[in-house]
Amino acid sequence: MLFINRRHALGQFLSASGLLTTVPLTVSASKATAAESPRPAVSVYGRLPDMSEVTISPDGKRVGFIRNIKGQLVLMDYEITSGKLNFMPITDMKVRDLTWADNDRLLVTSSVTADLVRFIGDKNEYSRAHIVDVKARTSLLLYENLKDYYPIVMGSLGRILINGKPHVTASNVRFGAEIFYSLLAFDTTTGRYTKLDEGREHVLNWVYKPDGTLIARSEYKQSEKLWRLRYLNALWTTIYEEVFDELERPFLVGRGRAEDSLLVRFNGGKWDGKYIEFSRDGTPSEPATLTGDNVSPLIHPATKRLVGFLRRSPEGNEYEFFDPLLEKLHKETNALLEGSIVTRVLSRADDPRKLIAYSEAVDDAGSYYFIDFTTGQNKLVGQTRADLPADWIAPKSELTYKAADGLSIHGYLTLPPAPALKGRGPKNLPLVVLPHGGPQSADEIGFEWWSQALASRGYAVLQPNFRGSDGYGQEFVEKGYGEWGRKMQTDLSDGVRYLAKEGIIDARRVAITGASYGGYAAMAGVTLDTGIYRCAVAVAGVSNLKAMMDWEFKETGRRLSPTLQYWNRFMGDKSLWDAASPDLHVDKCDVPILLIHGKDDDVVPIEQSQRMQRAMQKAGKPVEMLVLAGEDHWLTTEATRLQMLEATIAFLEKHNPPDLRRA
Template sequence: MGIYAKLGRLLLAVVAMAGAHRGWAAGAAPPPLSLYGKLPGFERAAISPSGDRIAMVALHDNERRLIVVDRNNKLLSIQNVGNIKVRGLYWAGEDRVLLRRSETQSLGIGFTADKAEFSAMIVIPLNGEKLFSVFQGNNRIPGGIRGFHGVVEREGRYYGYFGGITLDESRGAAYLGSTSPVLYEVDLQNGRASRLANRVDSEQNWRTWLVGSNGAVSATLDFRSSGGDWFIRNAEGKRIAAGTNPLGGIDLVGFGETPDSLIYSVEDETNDRSQRWFEVPLAGGEAREILTDTAMAGTFFDNRSRALLGYEIEGDTPSYRFTDPRHQKAVDATLKAFPGRSVHLVDWNDAFDRLLVMTEGQGDPESWWVVDIKTKRADPLGTAYPMGSEAVGPMRMVRYKAGDGLDISAVLTLPPGRPARNLPVVVLPHGGPSSRDYPGFDWWAQAFASRGYAVLQPNFRGSTGYGVAFQRAGNGEWGRRMQTDISDGLAYLVKEGIADPKRACIMGASYGGYAALAGVTLQKGIYRCAVSVAGVSDVQKMTSTDLAESGRNPTLRRALKAEIGFGSDLRAVSPVNFAAEADAPVLLIHGKDDVVVLYDQSVAMANALRRAGKPVELVTLAGEDHWLSRSASRLAMLEASVAFVEKHNPPDPAP
C-alpha cells in the first residue's frame, strides 16, 4: 500500500465545496456555465514556516475570502476579499500573511500610456493589529510596489524587500523623475521603509537585485538597452559576470546550492537551448554552466537560506529534482500518492515535511491538498471547480505533423460520456505566443467539452516547452506557419475520425484571439465562426503602441522585429486589413481596462467588419483587464462565447 493510499478527513470543513455536480447520467443537463466561468472556488494557498498554519483564498458562504487555519483546523482569521485581483499569497513568520493584489489605474497627462496595472502588498497581522499596505501613507513612493524580492527574518522581526517608484525633490517640490524602481527594506511590523539600493540611471535600462538571508543586497544585475550589454556586481561592487544580449534575455535566477554563489540565466541566440544557466561565486571567479541537459520549468529556493533546493523539469506533466535526498524522497512519495494526475508543488514549510500541492488531470477539476510526510496523510483542502469526476472531460496529449513536417503537440479535451467520433470542434490556440498548453483542467476547454464539443489546444511553433529551435521557428510566422500549424491540428482530428470537418469554430485570447481572427480572414473555408477575446487585429499598430509606451526602447524594438517582423510584413498579417475577406461570423470580447492589448484593437476590427458588411458582435467588459480577473467578466465572456458558438456551430443533442 502506498504511503498516502489512505486519505484523511477534510482539513477544513467550511472550505470543502458542497453541492458539487455528481455523475453524468445519459440525457442529464451539463453543469451550469457559472461553475466554470466564476473565479475558482479555491484559488491560492500558502503554508507558514512551521507548517502549523495555512492561508487560503477560497469561497466560503458563497463569498470570496482569505481564510487562515491552524494545524487543528481552528479558524484563526477570515477576511472578505470581494472582487480584488489577488496575485500572490505569502507568509512572514507565523502571525503575518502577505496578500499581493493589483488594480488598473489611469495615468493622466504626460505618460506614454493611458492606463497601467499597479500592484500592492497588503500585510495582514493575525494578532489583532491593524492591516496595512506596503508604502501606505508614504507620499514619496506612489503607485504601490514594483517587484517583490522576498522576506527575511532578522533578530525576531520580519522584513520585506520591495521595489517602489520614488519621487525626486527640487526646491521643496516633489516630482516624478523616473519610473524605474528603488529597492526598499520594509519592516513588516510597522510598515517603516528604508532605502536599500538606488534605481538604474536611465529608464531605457533596467536593474534587478538579489537579496541575501541577512537582508543585504548580495548582487545587482544591470542591463543596457542601447547595445544589450549586461553585468552583475556583488555586494562590494565587483563585477563577477558580464556579457551582451541584444534581446534582453538575461536574468538573476537566485542563489546556488549554497548562498556563496549565484545562478543567472542567459538566452543564447546561437545555442540550441532556450536558456543556459551559469553559476558564479559571489566573491568572483569563473562562471560554470550547469544543468546542461535539463529544461527547467521552475525553481525552488529555501525560504531562510535562499539557497537552491531544486527545480521543476519541463514536460507535459510536472516532475521534480531536489538536491537533498530527503526532499526528493518526500516529493517522489507525494507524486506516487496521486497516480495519473499532474501534481503541482505549491508551497512547503521550513522542515519540508508538510507540503501544499494542487492536482489536476483525468477526473480531477483542480484539487488542493496538504501532504504530511510524518503522518503519511494527504488531506484535501478544497476544489477549484466543484464537480464529480464523471463531469470532467477527459484530456490527453496528441501529436501530428505540420504541413512542412514539423512535429506539433496539442491538448485534446473530449466531451464526458460521449464517443469521440465525428464531433463538433472548438479550436482553442493559447496566448503569448511564448507559452504552451498542458493536459490539465482548463476552464474554457472544459466548459465547451461539457456542451458536447471536442476542444483542441495546439502548441504551434513559437510555443515554449519544446526547445529553442521550436520556439524560434515561430519568428516571423504570425499569420503564416503558426496559423497553419493550428488548422493542421484540425485536419489531424478529421483524419482520426474525431472531428466533423464541417463543424469547427476557432476561439482564443490575446495571441489566441489574433489566431481566431486570422483563421477567418487570412485563412478561408475552415471555421464556421471565430471568437476573439482581447485579441490583436492590427499587428502593426500593436508594435508601434508597445514601442511608444516603452519610450522607444531599443531592446524591445529588436525583440519585436526578431519575433514578429516590421513594416509591410505586419500589414500583411493584420486581420483588420482583411476584414472584407472574412468568411464566418466573428465575436469580439474585450476588457475596457486592458493594458496589454488595448481595447481599441477590437473596436477597430468591429468597425472594419461592419464597413465590409460582415456579421460581427462586440462585447465590452467594463472595468476588466487582459486576464479576465473578475468573476462577473469571466462568466460574461463564457456565456457570450458559448451562446455564439452554439448558434453558429450547434452541438449534437445530449445522448
Template sequence: MIKSFLAAGAACFALCSSAAFGAEKPDLAIYGRLPQFEGVTISPDGSKLALILTDGEERLLAIRTLNGQTLAGVKAAKTKLRGVLWAGEDHVVMLSTQTANVFGLSGPAREYMMAVDFNLVTRKQSLLLRSQPESMNVILDRPMVRTVDGQPVVFVEGIHFFDNTGVNTLFRINLKDGATRMLDGGVRMDTDGWLVDAAGEPVAQSLYDGKKGRWSLRMKIGSSWKTVDEADSPMGSYGLSGFGRDGKSVLVWRTDDENNSILREYRGVGAHEDLPGDLDLSGLLHDPDSLGLLGGYTLKGDDLAYTFFDPVSQRAWDSVTKAFKGDRVSLASWSKNRRRVVVHVDSAVDGPAYALIDLDTKRASWLGEIYRGLSAEAVSPVRPVKYKAADGLEITGYLTLPKGRDPKNLPLIVLPHGGPEGRDSPGFDWWSQALASRGYAVLQPNFRGSEGFGWDFVKAGFGEWGRKMQTDLSDGVRDLAKQGIVDPKRVCVVGASYGGYAALAGATLDRGVYRCAVSVAGPSDLKKMLLSVRDAHNGSMSAAQRYWLRFMGADGIKDPDLAAISPARLADKVEIPILLIHGKDDTVVRYDQSQIMADALKKAGKPVAFVTLDGEDHWLSRGATRLKMLSETVAFVEKHNPPE
C-alpha cells in the first residue's frame, strides 16, 4: 500500500519512517515501542481529527483539519492517555489512567481513570469532577456526551461518599461554564452503570450485588424509577449495552436459563424483546446522533463481518470495505451523519494503518501507518490453523511463519493469550511478528475456554486451568511437528497474564515439551492471587474470583486442588530455564506473583532470571518498558533456543 501522512505541523512529531533495518533482521524497536498512532477520532461535523500520537514513548494529542493543518496539540508526557472523545466541535475530552494509592482508602494500589476537557478555543485544560464535595476526581467508565440546548454536556460516573462508602454516582457537567451537578437517582450502593438518553436524561441504571452475585436493571418510567429485571449472575454484572433500535429502549447482553448469550431490548416493566439469535454479534454499532442500535460486528471464522439492519447503511459500509480489497477493515470513528468514516485497515502485506473515507465524494485517503518503520519486508505471513486436541476437541489458532524461510523444521514459540476467556484473532500482532522476525514460527492457539467459538467451547474450559487448557497448547506443537513444519526439540513457550501462567505451567505441569519459558505478569500461586483479589474488594468474594475459580475447578480459595496447579508450589519439578518479567505497577496480577515464583525457583536451585519493569502496568502501556520486555524476551529465547 502507498501511505501518505498528514503533515505534522506544530505537533512536533515526525511521522516519517525513521527506524533502520539491520543487515539481516528488522530493528526490534519497530515492533516493541509504542505505535505512532494509538487512535483517531473524527469530530461530529467531520471537519477535524483528534489523533493520539507517540514518539515511541511519550504521547501527544494532536487536533488537525482533514488536509493536515494542525490546530492544537497537547503533550500527555508520562500520562497513560487511553482515549479521546469529541464533545461538540470545540471540546475534546481526554481519558487517562494512573496507578495510585489513595489516602483514606484501604486495599492495594488501583488503576484510576481521569477525564480532562481540552477547550480548542481557549486552549485550556480542565479536570472533570474537580473540587466536588465528598467525591473523588476519578471516573468509572467512558463519559457520555450529549447536546442539551445546543451546548455539549458530559455525563460521567464518579465516586461520591455516603457514610464513608464510595458509591457509583452520576454527574452532569456543562462544558461551557464547567458547572457540575450530582444527579439524584436514589442512593444505591450496588450501582455499577448508568445510561443517559439523547436529550440528556438518565433513563437506566444497572446494579450488582457482588456478595449475592445478583444483577438488576432499573429504568425511569415516567417520573419514577422501577426495577424491570433481575437475575443471578455470579460471574459479574450484565451491565448496560446502550440503546435499542428506537434509541429509547435499553439493551443488555445477558444469558438465558441455559446460559446462552442473548441481547435483550427493554422498554419497561414486563416489556422486553430478545433480538434474533442468528444475528451472532460480538460488538454493537450505535448511531452517533440518535444513539439507536444500527447493527453490529463479529468475527466469523477469520473474517470480520459488519451487519447493519438498514440496507442503505449496509451498502455504504460495503462500499468502504471494497476500497481495501483483501484487507481487514474495522470502524474506528465516524461523523455525526456517518458520511465521513475513519477506519483501521489491517493489511496482511503491509501491516495496519488508518484511513479516512468520504462517502459523499467517494474518496479515500491514508492518515498514516500505525507502526513507524514497518515495511512489507518486516511483516511475516500469518495463516489460520486447526488441529485436534488429545480428547478430539478441535482447536483453532494462528501460525506466523518467519518471512523468507522454508516452513520446514522451524524453531517454534508457543504464544498463548490471556484471559483465559480471551482469544487471538487474525491480523497484525506486534509480539508474534517480532518473534517471527528473529526466525521463529509462532503458534497462537485458541485453547478451550477461549471466547468467540460458542458457549460449549467456553464451558469445555471449566475446571481445565492447568489441565486440558494446558495440553491444548502442546497438542498444537505435536501437530505442527507431525506436519514437519517445526522441530519438536526446539520449542519455547512465552505468554503474558494467563499466557504467562501457561508458560510457567509448561515448565512444571506439562514438562518435556519446551526448552525454555518466559512469563510476563503470570500468576504463579493461585491461592495468593485470589487472596489479593479478595483484599482489593474489602474481604468479600468478587465476581473475578468466581470467574477464575470456575476455570480452576476449585470450590474456593482454601481448596487444596489450587496447589496442584500452582507453578510456584511445583518449582522443584522445573527442568528448563525460566525468565520472569513483571511490571511493578500491575494491579491485575500483582508483582509479588513473579517474586513468589522467583523465590521458589531459587530455593529449589533452578535456573531463573527476573526482570522488573518499573512504573509499568499489566498492559505494557509505556514505550520504554514494553520494548525492554520484548528485548529481554528475544535475548532469552535466542540464547536457549537459537533460531538458526
C-alpha cells in the first residue's frame, strides 16, 4: 500500500557547498520549532523557488527540474532508481517551461527580450527552445542558423517519433519573399530538421499524432476575420469556418476522445466558453459539460487524446474523467496526499501510473513527490523553500464580503504567523491590500511569496478577487467591464471597511501595493479612492489609460489588436479614461507613492511609471521611483525580484509601520 509521510520521505537536495547528494530526509527536522525560529530574511520568501518546473521522463525513469542555488539556476536530471544526479548551469536563461524531448534529453523553453526586424513593436518577449542533454552538457537551439528564420519558436511544441526516432516539433515564421508559417520537426540527437507543413495563411497551430502524422491545423485570415479548422484528408480540407473578432477566435486544443477527432475551445459565438469535438468531416459534438474560462482539458500523456476536464474554482476543483484509470489515479493521489491544502499532478510518464505530484500544507510551502502506483514507490524529490520554518508560514484563509452595491466579493486573508504576533491575537492589525494583475485573473489559496513576505513583517494581507476576476463565471467577469478606477477599485476599499468592522485590522494603518493591474489599482487607490491608504507601492502599473492604449496601438499597428480589444472592455467608454487615470489626479493624493518598474517591460512600458513620477513631482507630492535593470513584466530575475520586495517592505515599514508605537 502506498503511503506518503511528510516526516519520513526520501529527498534529494544540494548541500550548502553545492555537492550533489541523495540522503534520507526528515522533513520535520528541517523545520525548526517556534523557540528556535528567528524571523526569516525577506530573501527566504522572495527569491526564486529552490526547485521548479519538475517533470518526469516518458519512460518514468528520470525527473528533470530547475534548481536555484543562491540565485544561480541549474538544470537537473535525476535518475530515480540509482539516485544519480546530472546537472548543467543555465544561469542566463529565463525559463518558462520544462519537459522531455525524449527519454534522455530535456526540452527547455525560455524567453528573451528582443527587437526583431519584421516583427511589430520595438521590443517583445520571444520564446526559444533548447534540446538539452544534461549528462553530456550539450544543447541544441531550435531554428538556430536556419535561413529566413529567427532562432525563436511560436508554438506547437511537442514530442513525436519519425520512423521510430524521437523528434521535437516547433512552429515559426519564415521571412522569404513572402511570409510563411512553418512547422518543423527536429531530431533530438542531431538537430536535423524535417519540414512537416507550411502555409501562407496565418496558421495558428497544428495537431498531430504521437507518430508524427499530421491531422489538422487552424488558420485565421485577419482581413476577413475568418477562422478556419482544416483537416488533412490527403489535401487540406476546411471542415469548419466562422467569422470571429481576433479576441474571440477559437483555439484548436488538440486531439479529442476518438482516434481522428479534434478538440476546439470557443471564445465567442454560439459555443462561447465551451469545448466542442469535431469529427474529421466537421461534425460537431455536444458541448462538454464543464464550461467557462477556468476549465481546461486533461490529456493522456502517451496518446495525447482527451481524457477529461478540470474546472478550477475557489470552492474547489471539479473533475470530469472519461478514462477510468485516470479517474482512479486522481482519487488515489488525493488520498495519498491527504491533509494537503493544494494538490496537483504536474507531470505523467507515458504510463500515467508514474507521476510527479505537487503538494502544499499548513506547514509546507510546497513539495514535489515522485509516485509510482505500479510498484508502490514514492519519494520526496524536493521542496520549494526547504529553509522556511513551518512556524513562519503565515495562515491563509478564504473570506467573502459585500461590495457597496451588494455584490459578493470572495478573496483571501493572510494573517501574520504566530511568531510575528508575539502572543497578540489577530486584532487591530496593520493591513496591506494586494490586488492581483490581469485584471481577469484571480488569487488562489496556495502559498504566494509576496503576501507571505508581508505577513512575516507583521501585516495582514488582503487579496480580493474583485469584479472582473476569473473563476467566478462569465457574468462576474463582465461586471468588471468599464470599471477601471470605479467599482473594481471600490471593491478593494469595501474589503478594508469589512475587515475594520470585524476588528481584524486598524483602519488607520492600511497600505496598498500590487503589480501590473494591481500596480494601477495601487496608484488609483491613493488618487481616485482617497482616504483609505497611508501609502502605495505600484509595480509595473498603468498610470494613464489613453497613453497606454496609444502605445499599444503603436506597438501592434492596429486599433483592434486582441490586447486593445481586451483592455477596451475593462477600461470602458473613452470619455471616462481621463477620470480613471491616476496621473491626472495627483492633486488628490496626500500620501507617498513608490513606483517600481522593469526597464525591459514590454507589456506595460516604463513610461507609464515615469508619467506618474513626473506628475507627482510637478504637484509637489512625495514620490520615489526604482528602476529594475534588465527586468521584464513578470519579475523573472531573482536579483531584481528581491530588489523590488526589499524596497517595498522598507517603504511600507516607513510609512505604514507594523508596530503601533511607530504609527
